[in-house]
Structures are given as structure tokens and as C-alpha cells.
Amino acid sequence: MNSSDLEEVFNPRSVAVVGVSTQKQRTQVGGTNYVRSLLNNGFQGNIYPVNPKGGEIWGLKIYRGIRAIPGSVDYVISSIPVTGALELVKDCAAKGVKAIHFFTSGFSEFGEEGEELEREICAIAKESGMRVIGPNCMGVYCPKSGLSFIPDSARESGRVGLICQSGGNAIYLVREGGLRGIRFSKVVSYGNAGDLSESDLFEYMASDPDTGVILAYIEGTKDGQRFKRALRKAADCKPVVVLKAGVTDSGARAVSSHTGALAGSDRVWDGFLQQVGAIRVSSLEELLDMAVTFSYLPLPSGRRVGALGIGGGVTVLASDACVSAGLKVPRFPREIGEKLGSLLGNEAGTILNNPLDLSAEAWKVGYSDILKLLDGYDGTDLSIIHFSLGLISPPAQQHTETWGSLARDVIESHQVSAKPVVAVIQMSVYDGHHQWMLEAQKKFYEAGIAAYHSMDGAARAIDRFMRYHELRASRGQV
Amino acid sequence: MNSSDLEEVFNPRSVAVVGVSTQKQRTQVGGTNYVRSLLNNGFQGNIYPVNPKGGEIWGLKIYRGIRAIPGSVDYVISSIPVTGALELVKDCAAKGVKAIHFFTSGFSEFGEEGEELEREICAIAKESGMRVIGPNCMGVYCPKSGLSFIPDSARESGRVGLICQSGGNAIYLVREGGLRGIRFSKVVSYGNAGDLSESDLFEYMASDPDTGVILAYIEGTKDGQRFKRALRKAADCKPVVVLKAGVTDSGARAVSSHTGALAGSDRVWDGFLQQVGAIRVSSLEELLDMAVTFSYLPLPSGRRVGALGIGGGVTVLASDACVSAGLKVPRFPREIGEKLGSLLGNEAGTILNNPLDLSAEAWKVGYSDILKLLDGYDGTDLSIIHFSLGLISPPAQQHTETWGSLARDVIESHQVSAKPVVAVIQMSVYDGHHQWMLEAQKKFYEAGIAAYHSMDGAARAIDRFMRYHELRASRGQV
Numbered sequence: 001m002n003s004s005d006l007e008e009v010f011n012p013r014s015v016a017v018v019g020v021s022t023q024k025q026r027t028q029v030g031g032t033n034y035v036r037s038l039l040n041n042g043f044q045g046n047i048y049p050v051n052p053k054g055g056e057i058w059g060l061k062i063y064r065g066i067r068a069i070p071g072s073v074d075y076v077i078s079s080i081p082v083t084g085a086l087e088l089v090k091d092c093a094a095k096g097v098k099a100i101h102f103f104t105s106g107f108s109e110f111g112e113e114g115e116e117l118e119r120e121i122c123a124i125a126k127e128s129g130m131r132v133i134g135p136n137c138m139g140v141y142c143p144k145s146g147l148s149f150i151p152d153s154a155r156e157s158g159r160v161g162l163i164c165q166s167g168g169n170a171i172y173l174v175r176e177g178g179l180r181g182i183r184f185s186k187v188v189s190y191g192n193a194g195d196l197s198e199s200d201l202f203e204y205m206a207s208d209p210d211t212g213v214i215l216a217y218i219e220g221t222k223d224g225q226r227f228k229r230a231l232r233k234a235a236d237c238k239p240v241v242v243l244k245a246g247v248t249d250s251g252a253r254a255v256s257s258h259t260g261a262l263a264g265s266d267r268v269w270d271g272f273l274q275q276v277g278a279i280r281v282s283s284l285e286e287l288l289d290m291a292v293t294f295s296y297l298p299l300p301s302g303r304r305v306g307a308l309g310i311g312g313g314v315t316v317l318a319s320d321a322c323v324s325a326g327l328k329v330p331r332f333p334r335e336i337g338e339k340l341g342s343l344l345g346n347e348a349g350t351i352l353n354n355p356l357d358l359s360a361e362a363w364k365v366g367y368s369d370i371l372k373l374l375d376g377y378d379g380t381d382l383s384i385i386h387f388s389l390g391l392i393s394p395p396a397q398q399h400t401e402t403w404g405s406l407a408r409d410v411i412e413s414h415q416v417s418a419k420p421v422v423a424v425i426q427m428s429v430y431d432g433h434h435q436w437m438l439e440a441q442k443k444f445y446e447a448g449i450a451a452y453h454s455m456d457g458a459a460r461a462i463d464r465f466m467r468y469h470e471l472r473a474s475r476g477q478v
Numbered sequence: 479m480n481s482s483d484l485e486e487v488f489n490p491r492s493v494a495v496v497g498v499s500t501q502k503q504r505t506q507v508g509g510t511n512y513v514r515s516l517l518n519n520g521f522q523g524n525i526y527p528v529n530p531k532g533g534e535i536w537g538l539k540i541y542r543g544i545r546a547i548p549g550s551v552d553y554v555i556s557s558i559p560v561t562g563a564l565e566l567v568k569d570c571a572a573k574g575v576k577a578i579h580f581f582t583s584g585f586s587e588f589g590e591e592g593e594e595l596e597r598e599i600c601a602i603a604k605e606s607g608m609r610v611i612g613p614n615c616m617g618v619y620c621p622k623s624g625l626s627f628i629p630d631s632a633r634e635s636g637r638v639g640l641i642c643q644s645g646g647n648a649i650y651l652v653r654e655g656g657l658r659g660i661r662f663s664k665v666v667s668y669g670n671a672g673d674l675s676e677s678d679l680f681e682y683m684a685s686d687p688d689t690g691v692i693l694a695y696i697e698g699t700k701d702g703q704r705f706k707r708a709l710r711k712a713a714d715c716k717p718v719v720v721l722k723a724g725v726t727d728s729g730a731r732a733v734s735s736h737t738g739a740l741a742g743s744d745r746v747w748d749g750f751l752q753q754v755g756a757i758r759v760s761s762l763e764e765l766l767d768m769a770v771t772f773s774y775l776p777l778p779s780g781r782r783v784g785a786l787g788i789g790g791g792v793t794v795l796a797s798d799a800c801v802s803a804g805l806k807v808p809r810f811p812r813e814i815g816e817k818l819g820s821l822l823g824n825e826a827g828t829i830l831n832n833p834l835d836l837s838a839e840a841w842k843v844g845y846s847d848i849l850k851l852l853d854g855y856d857g858t859d860l861s862i863i864h865f866s867l868g869l870i871s872p873p874a875q876q877h878t879e880t881w882g883s884l885a886r887d888v889i890e891s892h893q894v895s896a897k898p899v900v901a902v903i904q905m906s907v908y909d910g911h912h913q914w915m916l917e918a919q920k921k922f923y924e925a926g927i928a929a930y931h932s933m934d935g936a937a938r939a940i941d942r943f944m945r946y947h948e949l950r951a952s953r954g955q956v
Contacts, residue, residue: 105837109790166791168869172906176868179907219794245794248801253809254833258790283934284795312587312736313644316697316723317762323726331731355732359583390650427905428650429657429919429931434912441907453907456761 006204008098009131009196010142010186012075014046016066016097018088019079019104022055028151030103031079034139035060036151043146048073066091074098075147077139082106082117085135089121093128100125102135103167108192108260109136115260122194136259137191138167141174143184144210150174158183159212160291161205163198165190165219165259166245172284173215179438181445182291185210192259199223202230206237213239213294215287219246220261232276236477239468240278241290244269277471279464289452289461296450297462299469300420302381303327306374307355308367309386309424315357318386318424318455325459326467329355336377343369354380363402371413371421382420382462385410386455387440389426389433400436407440411447420450422462427453484682486576487609487674488620488664490553492524494544494575496566497557497582500533506629508581509557512617513538514629521624526551544569552576553625555617560584560595563613567599571606578603580613581645586670586738587614593738596672603673614737615669616645619652621662622688628653636661637690638769639683641676643668643697643737644723650762651693657916659923660769663688670737677701680708684715691717691772693765697724697733698742710754714955717946718756719768722747755949757942767930767939774928775940777947778898780859781805783937784852785833786845787864787902793835796864796902796933803937804945807833814855821847832858841880849891849899860898860940863888864933865918867904867911878914885918889925898928900940905931 015038019031028036031049035057038047048069049062056062063069066076066088076097078088082104092100107118118135125132133139138149143157149167153174160182164170170189177184185208188201198221205211214234221227234240244266246255252263273280281287305327307318319329332340332354340352344365356370367385374383387403407423414421423444425437437453444451452458493516497509506514509527513535516525526547527540534540541547544554544566554575556566560582570578585596596613603610611617616627621635627645631652638660642648648667655662663686666679676699683689692712699705712718724733725744751758759765783805785796797807810818810832818830822843834848845863852861865881885901892899901922903915915931922929930936 164791166789166794168789168866169791169795172792172866172868176907217791219791245791245798248798250801250807250833251794251798253831254790254794254797254835257831258794258835311644311646312732313642313647313695313697313723316644316729316732316736317647319732320723320726320729323728329728353731353735355728357732357736388646388650390654391646427907429654429905429916431913431916435909438907438909 006131006200008074009133009140010147011145012045012098012147014048014071014073015043015075015077015147016048016050016063016069016073017077017079018050018066020049020051020057020062022051022053022057022062031077032057033151034077034079034103034149037148037153038146040151041143041146041148041153042155045074046071066095066097069095072096076100077103079103082114085121086117089124093124093130097130099131099133101133101137101139103137103139105136107135107194109258118192118194125195132195133188134191135194138170138189141170141184141187149189154178154183156183157185157210158295159210160184160295161208161211161214162187163190163201163205163214163216163218164188165193165198165217165261167191169217169284173217173287177288177291180288180292180441180451182288182295193222193261197222199226199230202234206230206234211238213241213291215241215291217243217245217284217287219255219259220263222261224264228272231278235276235278239294241281241287242273242278243281243284243287244273277468277475279468281464285453285457286460289457290464292450292452293461293465296445296448297422297465298420300382300462300466303463303466304330304380306380306383307386308358308370308383309388310357310359310362311388311391312357312359314386314388314391315355318384319355321455322384322459325456326463327459330379333379336373336379339373340370343373362406367406367409368413371409371417375413375417375419380419382422384422384424384455384458386424387426389436390428390430403436403440407443411443411449414447414449422458423449423451424455424458425451425453484609484678486552487611487618488625489623490523490577490625492526492549492551493521493553493555493625494526494528494541494547494551495555495557496528496544498527498529498535498540500529500531500535500540509555510535511629512555512557512581512627515626515631516624518629519621519624519626519631520633523552524549544573544575547573550574554578555581557581560592563599564595567602570608571602575608577609577611579611579615579617581615581617583614585613585672587736596670600672610673611666612669613672616648616667619648619662619665627667632656632661634661635663635688636773637688638662638773639686639689639692640665641668641679641683641692641694641696642666643671643676643695645669647695647762651695651765655766655769658766658770658919658929660766660773663690671700675700677704677708680712684708684712689716691719691769693719693769695721695723695762695765697737702742706750709756713754713756717772719759719765720751720756721759721762721765722751755946755953757946759942763931763935764938767935768942770928770930771939771943774923774926775900775943776898778860778940778944781941781944782808782858784858784861785864786836786848786861787866788835788837788840789866789869790835790837792864792866792869793833796862797833799933800862800937803934804941805937808857811857814851814857817851818848821851840884845884845887846891849887849895853891853895853897858897860900862900862902862933862936864902865904867914868906868908881914881918885921889921889927892925892927900936901927901929902933902936903929903931
């Protein structure tokens, strides 16, 4: 297989969605969700909704079947019950469809009978040169062509590719990632991998010029040897970040009823991922943290952090988080400490140190001069600024004014700073804080600043990012 | 010292707030924040704002000094600059004040000169029988008496005591904890511990009948031997949960400039906490998770979890989280699996297993019958239901209707279930989800259900809770 094989998967000229609702009060799930997603994401080709009852949906004619569609159909999304799958794939073969995605479930994840049906469908597809995505998955999100599986995915393309066995997790990662400024090249939720597998996708993304970093959520694989080759090929040329799920016995059992895959032993996976130089993470949040890091953080020249923010206790915990993750928070020399003291309007001789708790002083003097001083000081390699929203009381006005002005300082400093600047905005339950977090996060990524939701998350991601580059350098791969 | 010594700290009949703003456009910080907090929290005694300029604030007369206040003053909150602290404490001694809280900073955390001043002030206070809270802290939140340091703390009392060296972290824990249904007996942010120390507070809370579980955020202590005795005494009679901050070198340095405390070695702390049977956690979120657990979770009879929720990938990760934390997700016997299959309207003979991914079926049949079945099955000890909001698309209507109906099922099942029922609501960045999470969380705790923000957090907290009780049992302390 070469990468051009998948062009029809990512760039179809027309899409038929089989199994849309014909009711006026539509719950936007299944096929209806896909039609809405294609419309909202600006898909430029023809969209053909299909339901034997006919009718209309959002101004689009509903066709009574695949064969009733005039002109060619490149790509089909199936949202009909599994009982109609066999007939559908035959219709598609007759119509000359290039790729079919089964949102439909009830195949190999449901035991022998489903397995047999899945094999039969994939055999028919193969014979007619049609690729099968899934079954039992969300399918493809490709902002460039306007394909998507949720109506609110970002319209802009980016450099992050995502290979995700689970549909629900793909939705979560695309939506939450979108709000964190992660922009995707291609996302594929591939479910049971009846035809198109994680190995195909790693091979494709390895040579895809639009993809700069590859994230993967993997439950298991059916062809271990081929998977190893594909992953190694990808990891040789691009950063690969893997969340391996089903690492415990119960998790592995859940895997087999979810996608029918073989989970494999955790130790074997760990060894292999290390060997090929892939970055292993252990949660969806960590996957997103890595994507933010590779998307926005320039490589710091070392691990020495200048940490600043508001609140004594938060500052103590921030230092612990940095050092525990493998970063350093070195003591400032007397000269820098004194300069900081005078910048903050303290009495002559007051010495401030790293980590810096600016507390009330920060409201008055802001962060610009401090970050300028740190930028010119060669004892740190990056600056991390934490926004500890949780310690501020309402009214909300205080957030927008005071925190807002500090966020502006950080953005302006970033624009002139030679040293990477990183923001951490505490994820808070309180509603007013959450709103501010959402807005600030957007301002940060729009300005090109890596922003995280916790100091632990930021420190761990930055350390992994550094390790990745150090490993590449040690292997002469830079 | 015996616990009655602190009655004036928690139950003053009158409070003077020294250092309030006299300006019309008040930023609600410092003294002004305390006046607002006392008013909002329903403090029943007299409130005396103080500023040499006089005037009025929210209908309260501003006095020009402590001595100008008619009648007695039990409790003073100082928010004036450190330069006025010595005179203030002398005035308070003359006035017969019983306790003074210094929000004011600039004492021992700022080096020798501040240390000297702190000592002098505490000596004057001691001589006149006055307790000092702080300096350099947020002070006391006691819902029963209406004392608080933020305007939006919960008015209701509860069984959770919090000893918190950091003011910012105390605010965070009270506010976020409040939204998670944690209700406090007493919270003390004690800062530099010039007089009232963590040891005093552990001793007090150990014998306080209103406190059922003690949380502590500790940066360090000055009197290791007494602290050990106090903590041991508390841990002997109540659950004690400790977040020790400053566990790395940089963190310890941050501690010394924050509260002037000696951080101590991480290993020594770990050994000691284990020895006395205290539960050690490593983040503010974990502190809150433990408080939720002790407040709402009945002790399960074992570690066997029935895990259910929506989404295959989420279910796989949920199992991994449970098992990694030390819980079990045992396979269901054929009989239960078949019953589940028929409850969900699957074909005859379909076997479902633990963990349960209910996906689309759950929308239709709900959780009531499933939870009833699990309640009657003796192979699990508790049920955990995860609400994986992130995989659902807008519009928001879908959350309120479909998720809302599932949440109602969980609440109704909890009311009749003999087995503990636990809810996990995924913390999501997306605004609509966040809103739903906030509301659902409230409904859960109001119904007496322990609710968490992540499966990892829930599983870890439940395992620690079980361990605590197992340890007590093994020591014959039940």
C-alpha cells in the first residue's frame, strides 16, 4: 500500500449518508449528525442523504437508496442497522464507491456471527477496490476537505494527525483539543479495523506532508509484526505519542468487547514503544498536553524553569510539580533577586527568588518587566506563568480586569522574548473562573503560546518533549 | 492547651476589621473582602470596620481605631500594612481582644527583621491572653458562626475540618469543595503560625465534636516533636488526610519564603504519615476527592466494582483506572451477563460483561433496571457510573434531556440500593458540558452520592478510603 491509496478516504468529491432521520424533530445523532457535520464543516462536494422514505433534510433531497443517486459517489457513511450492511456494501460496489465508513456497529465486537459478516463485507469491498473504515467507529475528520463526525469541529487545518480506535475518545479529543488550540491534519476513528487498520494509518501519516506529529489511542492490534514496522516507520520521521488502553486484565477484556482487538501485554507494549522512540502517555489529557506542546512550544535550550505566579501555596506546589516531572527550578543569583525586588517596588535589599510568588504586587506592576528581566538572564531556559484562578473571589469583573491584564503582559512578552513562555491556567469548577479560563486559553493559543490546565500536566509534557528531542539527538536523528 | 481555648477563635461575638477601603469604588480585597464575607455569611455579632478616615461601608459605620469602638471586641482582622501591626496589637491588648488574625504579611516570611516583629507581637498578645492567627494568612471560615474569608463560601456547616497553611489554597479548597458538596466544620488558614500552629489545630480538631474528618495542607512545622504528638492524637480518633507541600528542594525553598516553615525531608514525612495511619495525597484535587469520599461514600464491603457508562473507549480507560488504583472489575457470570443483555433489549443469548459499555442502548432503557440487577448480585461491592460528557455533541438540549434522565436513574437507584453507588462526571473544557457537570454534581451530592471529576480520581480515592478502614480494622481501631 502506498499513501495515495487513501486519497479517497480523505478527499472524496461526494458523500452519501445512509440512514438519516426523516422526522421533523430530529435528534442529531447517527446519519443526521453526519449530514449536519458535513454542512457545518463546509464540505464542498455533493452530499446525498439516503433513506428509503425519501423527503428532504436541511434543503438536501433524501435519496431512496445508493443506486438512486445520480452521478458518482466517492464515499459512503453508513448509519443503518447492521442487518442492512451486506446489501448496502453490494450496492456501493455496484455504484463504484471508493470508500465506505460504517458508523454501524454489531460486527466482530459482538462475537462470531458479527465477525463473519465483517469479513464478508470487507471481502466484497476489497474485490471492488473499496476501502472500509470501521465498522463500529466515528470515521474521518479532515478539515481540509470538510469531512467531520461532529458539527462543531474546528474548520482550520493543522499539523496534528490522530489515529484513534475509539469513536467516543476521538470526539472528546477533537472537541477538547479544538478548544485548546490543537489543529488537526487528519483524524481517523477506525473501530474494529476490519480493513483500514492502525498500521495503514501509521504508514499513511508517516508520509503525509500535512501531518507533523501523530497522536494515537490504541486498544490493540491484530497484526503485531506489521504494526511494529508501521509504528517504527512513523516514529523514525515524526513525533509519535501513544495512549495504550486496556493495560490491565479488566481493561483488556473491555477492549475485546469494544473493538474485538487483542490488547497485548503492557510490558511488551512499553518496551516496544520505548525502543522505537514513541512517547507513551497514560490519559487523554496527557495526549492533548503533548499535542499542545508539539504545536506551540519552541524547544527550550534546557530544563531550567523560571516559575512565576500568584499565591504562596500554589507556588510551592508548582515547584514540586516541575521538579517531580524532571525539570529544574534553580535559585536566582543575588543580582537577579535584588532586581526583582526593586521591580516589585519592595524595600531596597529585598531579594526575591525562584519560584516567584508575586501575590498582590503582581496586580500593581504586572508581568512585563519581570519577564523581560528573565528573558535577559541566562540561568533559566523557559518561563512558566501560572494563573491560579481558584484563589480569587468573585465578582467576575476582577478576572477580566486583573487577570486579563496579566495575560496581556504574558502575550506581549512572548512576542519579544527569545526564551519560550508557557501559561498554566488552573482548571476550576467555579463557573466564572471556567469562563475566564476558556477565553484566556484562546488568547494564548492565538498568540502562539502553549497553555495547560495544571502545573503537573505542563511540567510532565515539557519534560517528555525535552526527552523526545534529547533521544533524537543522541541517535543522530536531528 | 485544651480545645476550649479556641472558642474565641471560632465563635467571637464581635469582629473588628482593621483596614477597610473608604472609597466608593471599592475593590473587594483585603479588609473590604472580610467585611463583605462576614455580611454574606450571616455573621450574627457586631461588625466594626476600622479606618482612621472614618465613614461608612455597606451601611456599617467605620470606626477610626480599635479604641474608638464602643463595647467589647472579641476578634480582630488586620488588613493594614505591616508597619502598623505593633501599634494595633497594643491597642487590641488594651481593648481586651481575645483573638487577632493578621491577613497582613511582611513578617517572618521576609527574613530576620520581620521575624523579630512577629515574635514581639506574639509576645504582647500572649501576655494579654490573646491568640494570634497567622500572620500572613486568610484566617478562619466557620459557617456555624458566620466567620469567613470569602464572600461566597457555603453557609451550611458540615463535618470536614481543614488545616491549611496557605491562604490561596484554603480559598481554592473552600470554593471548589463547596461546589462539590463538601461542607466544613472549621477551616483555618494559619500562615506563619506565629502563635496558633498546625499542632494547636490538630489537637483542637481531634476533640472537636463538629469535625469528623481532618484535611491538612502542610508546608512544614517548627516543632517536629509536638506536631507528631498532635497529628498522632488526631489520626487515632479521626481520618486525617495530608497534602505535604515542599517535597522537592525547590519546593522547600519556596516554602521558606512563603511561610518561613521548615519543609523537612519527604521520606521522613512519608514514614511518619504512614506510621500514624494518616492518608497522604499529592494534590489539592486529591484532598477534595478524599473529602467527598469521607462525606458521601458508605464503606463498600469490598473492592469489586461494577462499572458502567457510555462509550467503548471510555469504558476501557475506566477499567484500567480502577484496576491500576487497586480496585477490581470482575467478570460477570453468564447468568448476569444474559440478564443484562435482555434488559438492554439485545438478541436472546447476548452476553454483556463488566465493565459495561451501554452506548446507544442506555439512552433508550436507562440505568434503573441495570442498577437494580447489580444491587441484587453479590459479586460486586459497589457500582461506579461514568458520565463521559465529552463524547456527546451539542446542542445542549441533549445533555439536559438524555444525560439528565440517566442522572435521575442513578439518584433513584441510590435511594433504594443496598450497595454504594458512585458517579464520575468527566471534567470537560467545553462550555455546555461544564454547565451540565456543575448542575449534575449538585444533584448528586444533594442526593448523598459521592461524585468525582475523573475515573482515576474516583478509583484512587475509593482505594485510599478502603485502605484506611482496613488499616483501622487490622489495628483493632474500629
